[in-house]
Amino acid sequence: MFQRHPQNPLIGPQDAAPSQPDFEVIGTFNAGVTTFGGETILLVRVAERPLKDPKQPDFAPIPTLAGDGTLHVRVLRRDDPDYDTADSRFVIHRPTGELLLTSMSHLRLARSRDGIHFMLGQTPWMKPTLSEEAFGVEDARITRVDDTFYVNYTAVSPRGISTGLVSTRDFAQFERHGIIFPPANRDVTIFPQRINGQYVCYHRPMPGMFGGYNIWMAESPDLVHWGNHRVVLASQAGGWEAGRVGGGAPPLWTEAGWLSIYHAADPQDRYCLGAFLTAHDDPARVIGRTHEPILSPEAPYEVEGFFGNVVFTCGALLDGDRLKLYYGAADETIALAEASLADVLAALG
Amino acid sequence: MFQRHPQNPLIGPQDAAPSQPDFEVIGTFNAGVTTFGGETILLVRVAERPLKDPKQPDFAPIPTLAGDGTLHVRVLRRDDPDYDTADSRFVIHRPTGELLLTSMSHLRLARSRDGIHFMLGQTPWMKPTLSEEAFGVEDARITRVDDTFYVNYTAVSPRGISTGLVSTRDFAQFERHGIIFPPANRDVTIFPQRINGQYVCYHRPMPGMFGGYNIWMAESPDLVHWGNHRVVLASQAGGWEAGRVGGGAPPLWTEAGWLSIYHAADPQDRYCLGAFLTAHDDPARVIGRTHEPILSPEAPYEVEGFFGNVVFTCGALLDGDRLKLYYGAADETIALAEASLADVLAALG
Numbered sequence: 001m002f003q004r005h006p007q008n009p010l011i012g013p014q015d016a017a018p019s020q021p022d023f024e025v026i027g028t029f030n031a032g033v034t035t036f037g038g039e040t041i042l043l044v045r046v047a048e049r050p051l052k053d054p055k056q057p058d059f060a061p062i063p064t065l066a067g068d069g070t071l072h073v074r075v076l077r078r079d080d081p082d083y084d085t086a087d088s089r090f091v092i093h094r095p096t097g098e099l100l101l102t103s104m105s106h107l108r109l110a111r112s113r114d115g116i117h118f119m120l121g122q123t124p125w126m127k128p129t130l131s132e133e134a135f136g137v138e139d140a141r142i143t144r145v146d147d148t149f150y151v152n153y154t155a156v157s158p159r160g161i162s163t164g165l166v167s168t169r170d171f172a173q174f175e176r177h178g179i180i181f182p183p184a185n186r187d188v189t190i191f192p193q194r195i196n197g198q199y200v201c202y203h204r205p206m207p208g209m210f211g212g213y214n215i216w217m218a219e220s221p222d223l224v225h226w227g228n229h230r231v232v233l234a235s236q237a238g239g240w241e242a243g244r245v246g247g248g249a250p251p252l253w254t255e256a257g258w259l260s261i262y263h264a265a266d267p268q269d270r271y272c273l274g275a276f277l278t279a280h281d282d283p284a285r286v287i288g289r290t291h292e293p294i295l296s297p298e299a300p301y302e303v304e305g306f307f308g309n310v311v312f313t314c315g316a317l318l319d320g321d322r323l324k325l326y327y328g329a330a331d332e333t334i335a336l337a338e339a340s341l342a343d344v345l346a347a348l349g
Numbered sequence: 350m351f352q353r354h355p356q357n358p359l360i361g362p363q364d365a366a367p368s369q370p371d372f373e374v375i376g377t378f379n380a381g382v383t384t385f386g387g388e389t390i391l392l393v394r395v396a397e398r399p400l401k402d403p404k405q406p407d408f409a410p411i412p413t414l415a416g417d418g419t420l421h422v423r424v425l426r427r428d429d430p431d432y433d434t435a436d437s438r439f440v441i442h443r444p445t446g447e448l449l450l451t452s453m454s455h456l457r458l459a460r461s462r463d464g465i466h467f468m469l470g471q472t473p474w475m476k477p478t479l480s481e482e483a484f485g486v487e488d489a490r491i492t493r494v495d496d497t498f499y500v501n502y503t504a505v506s507p508r509g510i511s512t513g514l515v516s517t518r519d520f521a522q523f524e525r526h527g528i529i530f531p532p533a534n535r536d537v538t539i540f541p542q543r544i545n546g547q548y549v550c551y552h553r554p555m556p557g558m559f560g561g562y563n564i565w566m567a568e569s570p571d572l573v574h575w576g577n578h579r580v581v582l583a584s585q586a587g588g589w590e591a592g593r594v595g596g597g598a599p600p601l602w603t604e605a606g607w608l609s610i611y612h613a614a615d616p617q618d619r620y621c622l623g624a625f626l627t628a629h630d631d632p633a634r635v636i637g638r639t640h641e642p643i644l645s646p647e648a649p650y651e652v653e654g655f656f657g658n659v660v661f662t663c664g665a666l667l668d669g670d671r672l673k674l675y676y677g678a679a680d681e682t683i684a685l686a687e688a689s690l691a692d693v694l695a696a697l698g
Contacts, residue, residue: 160560211509
């Protein structure tokens, strides 16, 4: 149903200068998407790590934000049995359960006239600042409400994974609105208008002891304070979404209902994309969902990379019947796939 | 510093009729506290379980709420190796990680003229109703704001542990405000007035993969929608609060600052109580905390019981210098301890 763009991936780590000379960029992926001033705008997650010292290949440098806002690099011995380094994305200190990320992300702006050839900014658009962002800011989603663009993002720190919000009218300056969902919660997708008098979003809590990784909704009078939380979409047992489901692109208005492209992972952390449709006047009422993935990791740049077997979207654009889906591939690059909206809606059961 | 009341425990399971004839009450504990109409009011957590069939002692009956709002009883074989029954509070289905509670709780009203001898209602004040409450409602906290009493409580379901809110003006009828904190989050304590124009609460997220069990704060324009989440109090490594900290009694105004009595547990799940003080105009600024417990499980009814070695408060009353602390003992009974406020404040370092 989706056609991958022949120039995929559109943006990769080689396109981004590091934010400081002793760092290297290892990922440009999971971008929020909108249009502004006749251009396609991406807010790209840029993941960096400290350059390794070639004289000390057995040491892993770990970036963290200090209390004074400066970046520090902590160096771990790779063969230290106290550290579990099996996952490329993080290191776990076995005795305490402490988790450290192997990279730190910030958000960077990319612009394009044709939606295919992007100019990626060479400095951060938003850097981690709050103590709740000490491990970085990730995975922006952009929702336009009237003339304001609301950008929610994942904030990671030693206190867990939460969701922050900023807003901008021009992508030059932004205003901070703090942390809108406390740990552990990410994959927030905000609707572009009020429904029954309230703003609405989907969010994905990650409860500790039990409860599963399901999509919830919440309501807000102002996009900053959220309440009336309810379960909307639970993961289906077995198969491609047995591990988790989470919001992807902010909901798109269609004549059939609100269309959400979401991600799902199986217990082996293979990430695919699906879609669900909710009623115009009731975002808690699911009126259709895909029972098979609409996009699965198959292209070489999706199967291989920093964290392989991942397709993950943070935003899509709808132009008549054309659905343009921007997505992160293998936690490393940004790619584009297009489909007919009618075909996607026809796949909903 | 605290003197236990000689008539402790004040309320026990023998004081409560079950809500239906085939159930037994196994706990009356963790009560929210306030005063109304010249009486001390408790909203008591009443935990019940289905009566065991004496002909089938090897089967454990598990209560759950069905989609149509009726109670169902699921029966498990005690010797089924698929179920982990090591903790008295819950059963885990090993192959799926599914968790079931061994009891279901509702809230019941108790009234007293002297704060010691209580009349416990013989029917539920609030029963689980929402799908997010399918495993019960627990651990009420009461905050009076002007003439309205806001009651937040823990809502438990197969989707996790969340926090709900209702309000009442007379304790006869209440209005529901839905789920205010999605999973996993409980131990919410709401301030009795706006601070800098916003309502404020403390809450205790339980993130999954990492982050620890720490006390956060949030702000709200209306007590229903919450945002601007920030970490306030982290657990101290080692010792009595190495496992977790969480809100206890809603904050009490004192001349020295806002006084919060909180609970902490060590990795062996021994629950003690401590206190911290925050600035009048900034509930995020901790200006003192106790470094040793102010109450530890020592009395027989605290050490032994449904879940032993637990003292846990959901509310306290302040009358001049007298601090009256109501608390749950061993997840089974309600007890009272009193202290001089000056002594508690003197213990803050």
